[in-house]
Amino acid sequence: MRTAFALFLLASLLPAQTADFGKAWSFDERKPQTRIEQTIDAVLPSVVKIHGASGLATISAYATGVIVSDRGHILTLDQIMIQKGKTRVVLYDGSVHDALLLPEEPKLGLRLLKIDPAQVHGELRPLWPPAEQDAGFRTGQFVVSIGNAFRLAEFSEKVSATFGVVVGRANTALRYRLADVKYDGDVILTDACNNPGHYGGGLFTLDGRWIGLNLRLLDSKETNTMLSAAIPTRDLLPYLEQHVLGERREQTVVTKVPAWTGVVLFEQAGRQSPPAYVERVIAGSPAAQLGLRPDDLIVRIDDWSIRTCREFRDVLARYAAGQTVKLVWKRGTKIVDGELVLAEEPK
Amino acid sequence: MNAARPLPVVAALLLGAAAAAQQRVDADEFQHLEPVLQRAIAAAAPFVVTVETFGGTRRVLGPDVPIDGDGPPRPRPAPKAKPPEPPEQPEQPEPPAPEGEPVPEGDKKDGEPKDGERKPDADKKPKLPLVPEGFQQTRGKTTGVVLTADGWILVSRFALNFDPTTVLITVPGRGTFHAERAGEDTSRGLALVKIAAEGLPVPTFVPPAEVAVGQWAFALGRTFAADEPTVHLGIVSAKKRLYGRALQIDAYTSPANYGGAVVDVHGRVLGIAVPLSPSGRNAGVEWYDSGIGFAVTIADIPDLLARMQQGQVLQRGWLGVHLEPSHLGPGAKIAGAPKDGAAAAAGLRKGDVVVALDGIEVQNGPHLQMLLGARLGGDTVTLTWRDDGQGEPIQKVVTLLDAPWSEQKRDTNADLPASFPLPAPEEGR
Numbered sequence: 001m002r003t004a005f006a007l008f009l010l011a012s013l014l015p016a017q018t019a020d021f022g023k024a025w026s027f028d029e030r031k032p033q034t035r036i037e038q039t040i041d042a043v044l045p046s047v048v049k050i051h052g053a054s055g056l057a058t059i060s061a062y063a064t065g066v067i068v069s070d071r072g073h074i075l076t077l078d079q080i081m082i083q084k085g086k087t088r089v090v091l092y093d094g095s096v097h098d099a100l101l102l103p104e105e106p107k108l109g110l111r112l113l114k115i116d117p118a119q120v121h122g123e124l125r126p127l128w129p130p131a132e133q134d135a136g137f138r139t140g141q142f143v144v145s146i147g148n149a150f151r152l153a154e155f156s157e158k159v160s161a162t163f164g165v166v167v168g169r170a171n172t173a174l175r176y177r178l179a180d181v182k183y184d185g186d187v188i189l190t191d192a193c194n195n196p197g198h199y200g201g202g203l204f205t206l207d208g209r210w211i212g213l214n215l216r217l218l219d220s221k222e223t224n225t226m227l228s229a230a231i232p233t234r235d236l237l238p239y240l241e242q243h244v245l246g247e248r249r250e251q252t253v254v255t256k257v258p259a260w261t262g263v264v265l266f267e268q269a270g271r272q273s274p275p276a277y278v279e280r281v282i283a284g285s286p287a288a289q290l291g292l293r294p295d296d297l298i299v300r301i302d303d304w305s306i307r308t309c310r311e312f313r314d315v316l317a318r319y320a321a322g323q324t325v326k327l328v329w330k331r332g333t334k335i336v337d338g339e340l341v342l343a344e345e346p347k
Numbered sequence: 348m349n350a351a352r353p354l355p356v357v358a359a360l361l362l363g364a365a366a367a368a369q370q371r372v373d374a375d376e377f378q379h380l381e382p383v384l385q386r387a388i389a390a391a392a393p394f395v396v397t398v399e400t401f402g403g404t405r406r407v408l409g410p411d412v413p414i415d416g417d418g419p420p421r422p423r424p425a426p427k428a429k430p431p432e433p434p435e436q437p438e439q440p441e442p443p444a445p446e447g448e449p450v451p452e453g454d455k456k457d458g459e460p461k462d463g464e465r466k467p468d469a470d471k472k473p474k475l476p477l478v479p480e481g482f483q484q485t486r487g488k489t490t491g492v493v494l495t496a497d498g499w500i501l502v503s504r505f506a507l508n509f510d511p512t513t514v515l516i517t518v519p520g521r522g523t524f525h526a527e528r529a530g531e532d533t534s535r536g537l538a539l540v541k542i543a544a545e546g547l548p549v550p551t552f553v554p555p556a557e558v559a560v561g562q563w564a565f566a567l568g569r570t571f572a573a574d575e576p577t578v579h580l581g582i583v584s585a586k587k588r589l590y591g592r593a594l595q596i597d598a599y600t601s602p603a604n605y606g607g608a609v610v611d612v613h614g615r616v617l618g619i620a621v622p623l624s625p626s627g628r629n630a631g632v633e634w635y636d637s638g639i640g641f642a643v644t645i646a647d648i649p650d651l652l653a654r655m656q657q658g659q660v661l662q663r664g665w666l667g668v669h670l671e672p673s674h675l676g677p678g679a680k681i682a683g684a685p686k687d688g689a690a691a692a693a694g695l696r697k698g699d700v701v702v703a704l705d706g707i708e709v710q711n712g713p714h715l716q717m718l719l720g721a722r723l724g725g726d727t728v729t730l731t732w733r734d735d736g737q738g739e740p741i742q743k744v745v746t747l748l749d750a751p752w753s754e755q756k757r758d759t760n761a762d763l764p765a766s767f768p769l770p771a772p773e774e775g776r
Binding site for chain 2: 036140186333
């Protein structure tokens with residue numbers, strides 16, 4: 001009954017709105033003048049609203065996506081709301097399309113959707129393929145972030161644009177609550193705000209280059225702050241190439257053997273994990289070959305800052321036997337580093 | 348013909364000037380700002396360093412975070428490295444005792460702790476709630492700024508809140524160094540550490556007098572990536588905040604850039620971002636990225652740095668007077684002087700009116716508070732007052748004490764080792 005009523009409402013609205021199809025509302029009255037206005041005007045048609053499954057009050061049933069091919073491929077963040085048969089894409093002109101779900105990219109937390117290009121009036125304006133060298137970004141670069149924050153845009157209303165600056169790059173040493181995001185690489189930090197619904201939208205430079213896909217608002221354990229971030233576009237390329245262009249990349253399946261260093265840390269039980277002081281080093285182990293000694297304080301593995309014994313274990317779990325890491329440790333007041341070849345734990 | 352020409356020429360010039368004036372409204376200002384910002388970042392990046400801390404005790408921040416004058420002062424020997432020639436410090440080792448008066452009990456020289464002063468607050472409470480109030484301070488990296496080429500690094504006191512056992516400083520392009528803690532200024536949220544390095548890139552500090560409200564202020568941090576600083580944009584919102592200690596900026600500040608440099612468009616340092624808040628307490632999570640940030644200015648107080656290099660733990664200065672709010676001036680009327688305060692020791696009593704401080708005529712109570720607000724314990728001030736508001740003005744040099752905030756009041760019930768004499772119970776304050 002309710003559905004029928006909603007359909008009736010929608011149908012009654014349609015004639016009134018049709019006249020505005022294809023126009024950017026913001027610039028109805030005058031042409032875009034500044035670079036910011038021009039960029040927004042240029043990229044808005046490539047950003048779409050995504051409506052998905054709802055049910056739980058905590059799940060917002062809306063998101064944003066970007067068009068990545070003229071054959072109807074749309075890239076967004078993989079979220080619970082994106083469910084087979086329940087995902088619809090609203091284009092720039094307000095037209096609604098059922099979306100097919102393509103295989104997700106679990107490592108990046110991305111999902112490609114596909115709409116039927118035959119159903120689209122006019123042509124789709126994909127953002128992709130961006131040239132690899134064009135996807136670069138720098139700290140202090142001004143950016144425009146486009147997305148449907150809080151589902152403020154309905155139907156053919158245009159999604160929101162926010163303005164900000166590239167705050168910086170966060171490397172893998174950034175620790176956020178894991179439930180937030182699957183992506184584990186470098187992210188672009190920005191102060192152009194990400195809000196629910198904005199996720200999956202695009203981040204653009206002032207000259208209209210697409211540099212990132214908006215992530216969920218990150219909850220940084222490192223600083224107790226919320227961070228607006230985006231996955232750099234260049235990291236999306238392998239996934240897009242495989243599923244949009246059909247270029248299958250060689251997937252090398254590696255069976256991971258746990259890494260072993262031969263270091264025994266001074267670790268006590270307790271709520272707070274102590275700093276990673278070496279208690280002893282097993283003879284003949286990689287750590288012994290590197291010259292680690294009791295009372296050394298391990299402070300870094302590659303770019304990972306090691307502040308506690310727990311972090312030492314967690315970070316080491318990301319590596320496999322046979323890999324080489326740069327280990328930094330403190331002996332007395334001296335900082336020493338060296339290459340450690342991780343080994344397999346002897347039986 | 349020729350004579351008539353100048354008029355249209357002038358008219359055309361005027362029109363042209365008017366048109367030019369109109370065009371001066373630049374719709375693309377951010378496009379022009381971008382290279383300026385990039386250059387400022389590039390200029391400032393070399394002296395913005397990463398601070399990592401290891402060990403120490405986890406602390407919960409929140410409603411009960413200590414007031415910034417707090418933190419049990421601990422004497423810390425100056426680092427072995429010889430500090431650079433400090434400016435003349437005649438009064439430093441022995442603050443002169445007010446003539447005829449005994450040195451008051453509360454007089455702690457150079458942050459020297461009195462027996463029993465160091466009482467962990469937690470010991471008093473019988474039970475902690477299962478879920479503590481407030482939030483846990485993060486253990487993440489923070490930021491620091493190189494002060495001198497020979498290895499003095501300014502960091503935020505936020506980074507040392509845990510009393511870490513190890514502090515490491517990573518200077519971009521120069522590697523990681525072990526840092527020794529030197530002095531602190533708890534009232535500014537600053538601390539100084541020393542690393543064994545030479546030839547470090549040194550920033551230019553802008554004197555606060557040259558800073559204008561509304562000018563660009565970029566807050567740099569080096570928390571998330573080692574090779575590249577982070578930047579938050581803003582402007583100087585106000586000057587002389589927190590009794591003249593800090594600039595207020597609207598660039599986002601948070602643990603992501605506490606201790607980092609706030610720079611102008613040339614990459615010169617306007618101040619250091621610190622977790623201060625107007626209440627005088629350390630800024631909690633509600634101040635993070637709020638658009639109200641504070642950058643302490645240090646360019647005009649070289650002797651502060653010298654004292655910190657000597658390892659002194661500086662606290663907010665305390666004269667020890669209660670002011671009479673109903674007295675609207677001229678001068679500040681004393682409603683009471685706690686007997687352990689510097690004012691009482693100098694002979695100030697209830698009813699006296701302070702008329703001048705360091706030669707500046709005191710207009711009223713708030714004026715006196717403002718004049719004293721940024722002073723540190725151990726500072727000397729020349730105080731002029733009239734007994735009961737009448738008679739000849741009396742002038743005396745008074746040495747301010749470290750602020751004994753109520754949280755720090757000596758706990759007479761604390762378990763003290765038997766070999767220490769029990770301190771006398773205190774009245775007042």
